[in-house]
Amino acid sequence: MAKSVHTVAVIGAGKIGELVLSGLLRSGWPADRLLATARRPERAEELASRYGIRVVDNHTAVETAEVLAVAVKPQDAATLLEEIGPKVPTDKLVISLCAGLPTGFFARRLPEGTPVVRVMTNTPALVDEAMTAISAGVHATGEHLALAEEMFTPLGVTIRVPESQQDAVTALSGSGPAYFYLLVEAMVDAGILLGLPRQVAHELIVQTAIGSAVMLRDSGEHPVKLREAVTSPAGTTISAIRELERHSVRAALLAALEAARDRARELAAQSD
Ligand SMILES: NC(=O)c1ccc[n+]([C@@H]2O[C@H](COP(=O)([O-])OP(=O)(O)OC[C@H]3O[C@@H](n4cnc5c(N)ncnc54)[C@H](OP(=O)(O)O)[C@@H]3O)[C@@H](O)[C@H]2O)c1
Numbered sequence: 001m002a003k004s005v006h007t008v009a010v011i012g013a014g015k016i017g018e019l020v021l022s023g024l025l026r027s028g029w030p031a032d033r034l035l036a037t038a039r040r041p042e043r044a045e046e047l048a049s050r051y052g053i054r055v056v057d058n059h060t061a062v063e064t065a066e067v068l069a070v071a072v073k074p075q076d077a078a079t080l081l082e083e084i085g086p087k088v089p090t091d092k093l094v095i096s097l098c099a100g101l102p103t104g105f106f107a108r109r110l111p112e113g114t115p116v117v118r119v120m121t122n123t124p125a126l127v128d129e130a131m132t133a134i135s136a137g138v139h140a141t142g143e144h145l146a147l148a149e150e151m152f153t154p155l156g157v158t159i160r161v162p163e164s165q166q167d168a169v170t171a172l173s174g175s176g177p178a179y180f181y182l183l184v185e186a187m188v189d190a191g192i193l194l195g196l197p198r199q200v201a202h203e204l205i206v207q208t209a210i211g212s213a214v215m216l217r218d219s220g221e222h223p224v225k226l227r228e229a230v231t232s233p234a235g236t237t238i239s240a241i242r243e244l245e246r247h248s249v250r251a252a253l254l255a256a257l258e259a260a261r262d263r264a265r266e267l268a269a270q271s272d
Contacts, residue, residue: 007035008029008065009037009064009068011071012038012071012072014043016123017036017097019121019130020155021047022051023154027154028154031051031052032054037057059084062087062088062092067147069097070096070097070098072098074268081106090111090113093144096116096119099120100265100267101268102137102163103138103140104138113139115137116140120133120173121155121156122173130155132157132159133160134148135163168257168261171258171260184205184209187201188201191205
């Protein structure tokens with residue numbers, strides 16, 4: 001499918017919806033093939049003036065676009081689908097960006113046969129380094145998955161996963177950037193504790209994070225091997241690692257991601 005034939009409407013263009021819109025524009029998706037909807041008029045004006053796209057009401061979006069990318073909060077999805085669900089023609093593709101919501105949630109509120117694809121992306125989409133996981137839901141074919149990939153590949157890396165893994169994906173890569181930012185924030189504080197100026201500590205840690213991430217991606221080495229290369233006998237690194245283990249950082253991460261996964265399930269249950 002050539003991308004120029006598809007009109008994509010981002011329904012509920014908040015933070016994630018805007019990331020998708022701006023990423024598609026950067027990748028060359030024509031502005032006249034993009035639509036957005038927003039709840040507040042001031043948000044609609046902001047999007048129209050920032051991106052030169054048409055911001056329309058939800059019904060116009062449903063009538064006009066072939067792909068409906070739903071980017072409202074999970075708690076707002078039922079209300080949105082009450083409004084537009086029954087009117088969505090079955091030849092449209094619905095792409096859900098909502099954390100936690102199973103494709104079955106949409107299927108129950110859309111006409112029988114409407115294809116739904118579930119997508120979990122993350123905020124590094126802003127710099128074309130997103131991690132996006134894509135799952136086929138009810139009635140979605142390989143062609144629908146390929147179309148979702150065509151939209152999200154320019155924003156970073158895409159992977160296909162069974163829908164049963166999407167709550168775990170949400171916990172790992174959907175929320176993931178927040179964990180790295182927290183870690184950087186804490187390490188900058190540590191630099192200050194050790195007497196470094198904040199700006200210097202920030203620069204040291206940000207570049208160390210980038211360098212480590214590129215090595216992880218490009219070397220193909222296991223993280224343990226990369227860590228061992230920095231951990232010499234009776235050296236400085238092992239002293240730090242002993243403290244990290246003593247404070248159960250590994251256990252904290254296991255518990256934190258389990259909590260994020262559970263919260264995704266809770267949001268889905270509350271939205272139903
Ligand atoms: N933030 C992340 O890092 C992240 C990552 C992965 C996935 N997600 C998922 O992306 C979705 C959006 O999250 P977000 O952080 O982008 O939230 P957000 O900034 O609040 O965006 C949601 C947008 O939807 C609009 N909206 C709500 N109901 C609407 C309706 N009936 N018609 C039209 N527009 C409507 C809201 O309008 P108002 O502003 O006027 O209320 C808001 O602009 C969520 O389901 C979340 O699970 C988020």
